[in-house]
Amino acid sequence: MPVLDVDALLDDRSTEIVVCCGAGGVGKTTTSAALALRAAERGRKVVVLTIDPARRLAQAMGIEHLDNTPRPVLSVDAGAGGSLDAMMLDMKRTFDEVVESQASPEKARQILDNPFYVALSSSFAGTQEYMAMEKLGQLHRQALADGSHDLIVVDTPPSRSALDFLDAPERLSSFLDGRFIRLLLAPARGPARLMTAGFSVVTNALTKVLGAQVLRDMQTFVAAFDTLFGGFRQRAEQTFALLQADGTAFVVIAAPEPDALREAAYFVDRLTDDDMPLAGLVVNRASPSARTELSAEEAITAADRLRSGDSSSLTAGLLRLHADRVRVIEREQHLRERFAAAHPHVPTAVVPAMASDVHDLDGLRAIGESLSRQE
Amino acid sequence: MTARAERLDDWPGVRLHVVTGKGGTGKSTVAASLALALATSGRRVLLCEVEGRQGIARMFDVDPLPYEERRIAKGAPDATGRAGQVHALHIDPESALMEYLAMYYKLGRAGKALDRFGVIDFATTIAPGVRDVLLTGKVYEAVQRPRGGRQAGQITYDAVVLDAPPTGRICQFLGVNSELAGLAKVGPIKTQADKVMELLRSPRTAVHLVTILEEMPVQETSDGIAELRAAGLPVGGVVVNLVRPQALSPSALASVRDDTVDPTGITSELSRARVDVDAGLVESLVAEARDHAVRRQLEDEQRELVAAEGVPTYELPRLPGGIDPGALVELAGLLRHQGLA
Numbered sequence A: 001m002p003v004l005d006v007d008a009l010l011d012d013r014s015t016e017i018v019v020c021c022g023a024g025g026v027g028k029t030t031t032s033a034a035l036a037l038r039a040a041e042r043g044r045k046v047v048v049l050t051i052d053p054a055r056r057l058a059q060a061m062g063i064e065h066l067d068n069t070p071r072p073v074l075s076v077d078a079g080a081g082g083s084l085d086a087m088m089l090d091m092k093r094t095f096d097e098v099v100e101s102q103a104s105p106e107k108a109r110q111i112l113d114n115p116f117y118v119a120l121s122s123s124f125a126g127t128q129e130y131m132a133m134e135k136l137g138q139l140h141r142q143a144l145a146d147g148s149h150d151l152i153v154v155d156t157p158p159s160r161s162a163l164d165f166l167d168a169p170e171r172l173s174s175f176l177d178g179r180f181i182r183l184l185l186a187p188a189r190g191p192a193r194l195m196t197a198g199f200s201v202v203t204n205a206l207t208k209v210l211g212a213q214v215l216r217d218m219q220t221f222v223a224a225f226d227t228l229f230g231g232f233r234q235r236a237e238q239t240f241a242l243l244q245a246d247g248t249a250f251v252v253i254a255a256p257e258p259d260a261l262r263e264a265a266y267f268v269d270r271l272t273d274d275d276m277p278l279a280g281l282v283v284n285r286a287s288p289s290a291r292t293e294l295s296a297e298e299a300i301t302a303a304d305r306l307r308s309g310d311s312s313s314l315t316a317g318l319l320r321l322h323a324d325r326v327r328v329i330e331r332e333q334h335l336r337e338r339f340a341a342a343h344p345h346v347p348t349a350v351v352p353a354m355a356s357d358v359h360d361l362d363g364l365r366a367i368g369e370s371l372s373r374q375e
Numbered sequence B: 001m002t003a004r005a006e007r008l009d010d011w012p013g014v015r016l017h018v019v020t021g022k023g024g025t026g027k028s029t030v031a032a033s034l035a036l037a038l039a040t041s042g043r044r045v046l047l048c049e050v051e052g053r054q055g056i057a058r059m060f061d062v063d064p065l066p067y068e069e070r071r072i073a074k075g076a077p078d079a080t081g082r083a084g085q086v087h088a089l090h091i092d093p094e095s096a097l098m099e100y101l102a103m104y105y106k107l108g109r110a111g112k113a114l115d116r117f118g119v120i121d122f123a124t125t126i127a128p129g130v131r132d133v134l135l136t137g138k139v140y141e142a143v144q145r146p147r148g149g150r151q152a153g154q155i156t157y158d159a160v161v162l163d164a165p166p167t168g169r170i171c172q173f174l175g176v177n178s179e180l181a182g183l184a185k186v187g188p189i190k191t192q193a194d195k196v197m198e199l200l201r202s203p204r205t206a207v208h209l210v211t212i213l214e215e216m217p218v219q220e221t222s223d224g225i226a227e228l229r230a231a232g233l234p235v236g237g238v239v240v241n242l243v244r245p246q247a248l249s250p251s252a253l254a255s256v257r258d259d260t261v262d263p264t265g266i267t268s269e270l271s272r273a274r275v276d277v278d279a280g281l282v283e284s285l286v287a288e289a290r291d292h293a294v295r296r297q298l299e300d301e302q303r304e305l306v307a308a309e310g311v312p313t314y315e316l317p318r319l320p321g322g323i324d325p326g327a328l329v330e331l332a333g334l335l336r337h338q339g340l341a
Helices: A006-011 A028-041 A055-061 A091-102 A105-113 A115-123 A127-146 A164-176 A179-185 A190-210 A212-244 A258-273 A296-307 A314-342 A361-372 B027-038 B055-059 B093-105 B109-117 B119-126 B130-144 B167-178 B188-200 B215-230 B250-257 B263-272 B281-307 B325-338
Strands: A017-021 A045-050 A083-088 A151-155 A248-254 A278-286 A348-352 B016-021 B044-049 B070-074 B085-090 B159-163 B205-211 B235-243 B313-317
Touching: A006 A028, A006 A361, A017 A028, A017 A127, A017 A212, A028 A045, A028 A055, A028 A083, A028 A151, A028 A248, A028 A361, A045 A127, A055 A361, A091 A105, A091 A115, A091 A127, A091 A212, A105 A115, A105 A212, A115 A127, A115 A212, A127 A151, A127 A164, A127 A212, A164 A212, A212 A248, A248 A258, A258 A278, A258 A314, A278 A314, A296 A314, A296 B263, A314 A348, A314 B250, A314 B263, A314 B281, A348 A361, B016 B027, B016 B167, B016 B215, B016 B235, B027 B044, B027 B055, B027 B159, B027 B205, B027 B235, B027 B325, B044 B055, B044 B130, B055 B085, B093 B130, B130 B159, B130 B167, B130 B188, B167 B188, B167 B205, B167 B215, B205 B215, B215 B235, B215 B281, B235 B281, B250 B281, B263 B281, B313 B325
Parallel strands: A017 A151, A017 A248, A045 A083, A045 A151, A248 A278, A278 A348, B016 B159, B016 B205, B044 B085, B044 B159, B205 B235, B235 B313
Antiparallel strands: B070 B085
């Protein structure tokens, strides 16, 4: 199994964007922050875009207050000439910013006040993914323009599936494209005429389901949004193209658990299909290996022999702990080997589980060290 | 063991068990185990999932489930050996909407064809809240189904277990029926929404939270409990999952931490147990125990935080071999023993 050389990836000046993907609950945000910090302390001018950092980590990085702009992270070692800015994504504000940049002030106001827009911009499944991409695009354009950063590290939203990051923006785009909205709200024309009878029954049904007010709000929204539709799709396409470019690297994050590795496998396959640059896989929270070769079976048998003597035997306890440790490690190894067998060329780095949660820069540094210290 | 009256569980009268938890805490495993545990003494339990993951099929090692109630496992046997049945239902919002349109608007085939225009996709993903209304509506229907069912062949269930969205989303999901902002103010959906809220806020529902003994999940559990209470939703218990083996007694732990372990004592015990004791073995075992002791301290701190919530707490071990149908039966037994079912 090839090893992922994290330092080589971060030191390479041609790497401009690192995107961290994977299932929820595997430590994506922490890993993104750790990679960003390490890159900064190795001389890169980094900005990290996080989605939902833990409260204490956010505090440590100075990003607990959402203002949708990168802020410098203090206590970063700037000895190698690097720097680290960080921000938390505010998806609603990002959406508002795009609307404001594309529409006249009056139209923008109309849209931003529209109840349908308010709901869409804050709770639509897919908005967060779309806005993460949009923000990445903005940060990249800015970096090119003023040289403020030479590396952008992107955390991705904790969605149901790792693939949502790639798929969700398309859903929002095609909705905002207006084709469907217009079809829904206007009398049927063209090929739709054939379906008119059934179609209007459905729209009537949906009116009853959604409520007349929602459809009225949508009509207002559509009217005001009119000229912005194409712009949204165009922006999404531009950012998507950025993800396929040479300067981008995807790092897939997983844990040695079946669900996380399954999501990672889907993602790896999808990146290959879409011709997107995969740098490698990071397996987080790996259990510590056993310190002695005694097998699990031997240990349990021995513990059972002791139990007949003294039920509170310390030694029996040590043996049981050891057996558990060995079994867990064997299972994790088996899962990782299964992944490697199906994806033999994916460079991998393994990070042992930390004893406690990471909630400050020192914790992030420890993860960075682990990432680079691969056998 | 004599056959005697079944021991009472902690949740008599609860017919809908909602299981939530942070991602990675094993929420789906707990939901499945709870369903098995409840399905005793001939009872019939429905296990539902609503996030499209086909987690149920994977755990029970069957093909991906269609949108249809399907018997999936035998339940846990009671003291007399009598078991019940667990049925599974994979609820996807698209099918739920199609069923709704067919039922109320007689749409059927025409509705399917219109999916080409993205109508169904729109309603279930873009129109905010509609998705959750459809999902909770379907669960409500299964809980409130009258004896004999509404259609031929329908089963009525003694309990429903919902493998629900994670803690961060649970209040929004369960509360959607009370804030139909923009949704119909009259009509079948409004009437149903009121009834759904009534069920969710009644003692017939309990929302259990699954956690592991780590900072963020415990914090989210605490936040989740506060949010649920603020929304008037009934908090059930906390299930502490993936607990590591508690193989060392408090005094043993203390001696490991204080480094007052006696290596000669251990060596002689190992020999007595017929283990080949080489130079590093004792040292290694003690070092491993030390790692465990550090972890254990943090876990015990988190345990106290969970206990401070003042709700019934249950513990399930991490099974080193992973989750398969056999493991679910084992976990179900532990839940019954502790009184969650």
